[in-house]
Every structure is written in structure tokens, then in C-alpha cells.
Amino acid sequence: MTQLCELSPGQIMSWYHSKIPRIPHGNQNPKKRYLKENEILELFDGIVHIQEKVDGKLSYAGFFVGELGFNRLDIIEDMTGKNTCHKHIEYTKLPSDKRIRLDSVILRESPEIINFDNNLKCLDYAVIDGSKLDIQQIYRLLECVAGVSSHFGRERIEGLVIKNYEKQLMGKWINDEFEDHLNGGE
Numbered sequence: 001m002t003q004l005c006e007l008s009p010g011q012i013m014s015w016y017h018s019k020i021p022r023i024p025h026g027n028q029n030p031k032k033r034y035l036k037e038n039e040i041l042e043l044f045d046g047i048v049h050i051q052e053k054v055d056g057k058l059s060y061a062g063f064f065v066g067e068l069g070f071n072r073l074d075i076i077e078d079m080t081g082k083n084t085c086h087k088h089i090e091y092t093k094l095p096s097d098k099r100i101r102l103d104s105v106i107l108r109e110s111p112e113i114i115n116f117d118n119n120l121k122c123l124d125y126a127v128i129d130g131s132k133l134d135i136q137q138i139y140r141l142l143e144c145v146a147g148v149s150s151h152f153g154r155e156r157i158e159g160l161v162i163k164n165y166e167k168q169l170m171g172k173w174i175n176d177e178f179e180d181h182l183n184g185g186e
Contacts, residue, residue, distance in 0.1 A: 013059065025142075025143075042169060048127070080099070125148060
């Protein structure tokens with residue numbers, strides 16, 4: 001079995017992307033992986049960070065060797081060049097370098113993933129304890145938060161990424177108008 005530390009940064013980006021399945025609602029893309037109800041409840045079991053999903057190019061900032069031989073890989077969304085503006089949303093308030101740091105993945109030589117570094121200045125829409133929420137409450141919460149304006153543009157956000165750092169679980173919610181546009185061939 002290939003360990004995470006043995007993969008190239010590009011393979012790690014692919015792995016990271018695969019860790020974020022979709023939460024089903026509205027229009028669904030039959031080619032995408034969706035969480036089941038029990039998986040959604042597991043994702044929300046504990047403290048969750050709800051962040052804006054942006055649509056750039058998933059990239060990395062490089063390996064950084066830390067204490068005890070741990071390696072850190074910064075995961076970023078690159079919004080430069082052709083990734084700056086999409087037909088389904090225009091990002092007009094990006095950082096000056098047009099890169100948004102999403103996470104840091106901590107690796108070790110053993111070498112399984114040990115955690116996502118949550119010491120980021122992420123733009124959370126909410127940080128909640130979701131452990132007491134039932135599935136209907138989770139959906140109402142996501143629908144409400146998904147209706148807000150973008151941190152990075154004038155329009156409604158594309159969607160949300162939900163992260164449970166303690167359980168190392170993530171999921172994403174795509175707003176219907178963006179799913180419709182993407183299913184239409186882009």
C-alpha cells in the first residue's frame with residue numbers, strides 16, 4: 001500500500017480533493033461522490049468549520065520540514081491567470097497574490113496523515129458544535145449559510161466546505177445554480 005509521504009505533491013492534491021465528497025441536495029452530478037446520511041452526521045459530530053468553497057486550481061505551496069521530522073504541505077487554491085474568473089462566478093476581492101490557503105496537511109515518516117493544521121486565518125462563515133444537530137437541522141443550517149455573499153466576490157458563494165479537523169473529515173455543498181452551470185458542460 002502506498003503511503004501518503006511517498007506520493008508526489010500532485011498525487012497528494014488528488015488525494016486531498018478526494019477527501020471532500022459532496023453533500024447531496026438539489027441537482028446532483030451523477031459522476032460525483034456523495035455522502036450518505038450517516039456520513040453527514042459523522043462529519044457534523046463535533047466542532048466543524050464551515051468555509052466558502054472557491055473554484056480555482058488546487059495547488060500546493062511546498063513541503064516544509066518541521067519538528068520531529070514532520071513534513072507540512074500547504075494546500076492552496078490558485079486563482080491566478082485563467083483561474084481568476086469563471087463564467088459562473090467572478091472573484092473580485094482576492095488576496096494580492098491570488099492564492100487562498102485552504103489547509104496544511106501534516107505528514108510523518110511512518111507516514112500516514114496525522115492531521116490538518118487548523119492554525120490558519122481561514123475565513124470561516126461558522127464554527128459550530130454540530131454533534132447535537134439532526135439531519136434536518138444540518139440541511140437547514142447549510143441552506144442558510146450557503147445563501148451568503150462571497151468573501152472574494154460580489155455574488156452568492158459557489159458553495160461551502162465543511163471540515164471536522166478532529167475526525168479528519170470533510171464534505172462540500174455546491175449551490176444549485178453553480179451545479180447547473182457545471183453540469184451543462186463546463
